Amino acid sequence: MLKESWSLVEEHQDKVAGYFYARMFLSRPDLRDLFPVHMDVQRSRLLSAIVTAVQTLEDPEKFDDYLRGLGRDHRKFHVEPDHYEVVGGALIxxxxxxxxxxxxxEYDQAWADAYAVIAARMMAGAEADTNPPYWYAExxxxxxxxxxxxVFTVQPMQQxxxxxxxxxxxxxxxxQPRLWRTYSVANAPRRDNTLEFHVRALGAGWVSSSLVRRLxxxxMVKLAAPMGTMNLDRRSTRDAVFIAGGTGLAPIKSLLEELTRYNRTRWVHVFFGARNREDLYxxxxxxxxxxxxxxxSVVTACSDDPTFPGEQGNIxxxxxxxxxxxxxxxxVSGSGPMVKATLKxxxxxxxxxxxxxxxxFSEMG
Known part of the structure; x- marks a missing residue:
């Protein structure tokens, strides 16, 4: 029923998003302060995230961890429990x-029920978190x-x-105040508590451009709660293959650093691809x-550099x-198209x- 009803409005996504924010800010003008000054990138983000969440509720166990993590992450926006009700009403x-x-x-009820599950789990995740909403880091x-x-390194003010x-x-x-973007940490946890990031400046990426060219x-930057489950299983005895495209190397470097601390038995093959040799940074x-x-072992490849002496082609x-x-x-780590091609x-x-x-990952995703 959720997917059936979404098909009625899917081709009008931009208009639905505009109406959604208008209803939200009209009923609660104070919520506007939680969002970026420029809304063009943000406009479709929250709506598409909610729709994706609602439509993948078939796997509640897998989704429970994700939603609780999302709730913890949203503490950085100073989201309060009553905000969830406003967002749900505006969505419907x-x-x-x-x-x-x-x-x-019946569609009203289906979306209200599904959204209630999502909101409850996100609020539970936020409530159970004993960490600060975000960390300042130099x-x-x-x-x-x-x-x-x-490539830059930051030192959080707290653990x-x-x-x-x-x-x-x-x-x-x-x-870029109030504009948050996700980036993988490029190192395993260290005694000095530092975190390294690898960032590419993308065309329309206000945050990424600032991090590359102006930082x-x-x-000082702000960091929100860590998320993601692309972790090593120390119980596995299988050899491993790491496939990275561009700055998708960051989480691969993090996993490699962890392996250097204990691995003695697993062969590890890294495939690192980019458009040209400069991007094999x-x-x-x-x-x-x-x-x-x-x-x-390390294998490198370039997809658009005929003179590169290594492998040629997409990774x-x-x-x-x-x-x-x-x-x-x-x-596997990289842009959306790279990951999709690799999974295929x-x-x-x-x-x-x-x-x-x-x-x-992508700047717009």
Missing amino acids: EAMRAYAGEQWGV VVSHERRAKDIA LEFRAGQYLSLECPKF QVGD DLADLNRLAARYPWL SEVVARYGPWNDHDFF TLAELQVPSIRIRYDS
Whole structure:
């Protein structure tokens, strides 16, 4: 019923989103202060997130952890329990307005029930969290590795606990207040509590452009609660394959750092792909790791650099040339299209999906 009713308004998503925010801000003008000054990027985000959440409720166990994590993460916006009711009401009103005569009371009830489940789990997650809503962190190093890529390290003012492979939201209040974007941490937890990030400046990416081109040592950023489940299973004895596209290398580096602390028995193969050799921005460090740890091998590829001496083609194609991969754990990280292409290749190679973990990201997603 949820999917059936969404099909009535799907082609009007932009208008539904506009109506949704208008209803929300009209009923509670104070909520406008929780959102960015410029709403063009934000406009479809919250609506699409809610719709995705509602439509994937078939797997409540898997979704429970995600929703609780989302609730914890939303503490950074100073979201209060009564805000959930306002958002739910605006959502249903917006869809009812654009669905026309086919919208019925049974659709109202289906969305209200599903949204209530989501809100309850998010609120439970927020309430159970003993951490601060966000951490302030100081930039202690910043290095441009390519025209559009920077690697920088921050020092949180308080202890921030996370697992290798996780990501978190970051805000740069000096340049883009109230605009949060998710980035993977590029290191495993360290004694000095520092966190490293790899960021590419994207065309329309206000946050990413600021982090690459304007951020300086001494600047302060805000970090929200860590999320994500692309973690290592220490019980696994299978060899591992890490596939990274561009700055999708960040969580792969985090997992590699964790492996260097205990691994003695698993062979690990890293496939690192980019458009051109400049975008293989962290290759020197990867090669240093491979020279130090005999169990690690690194294969690089460029999809748009004919003079590159390594492999040619998309990284998913390159992985298919190697192998066999019958009994390996896979970790995939990169842009949406890169991850999608890689998952398709792995399916063709008959790698069981249960052995694949992935992290798909984009500035707009």
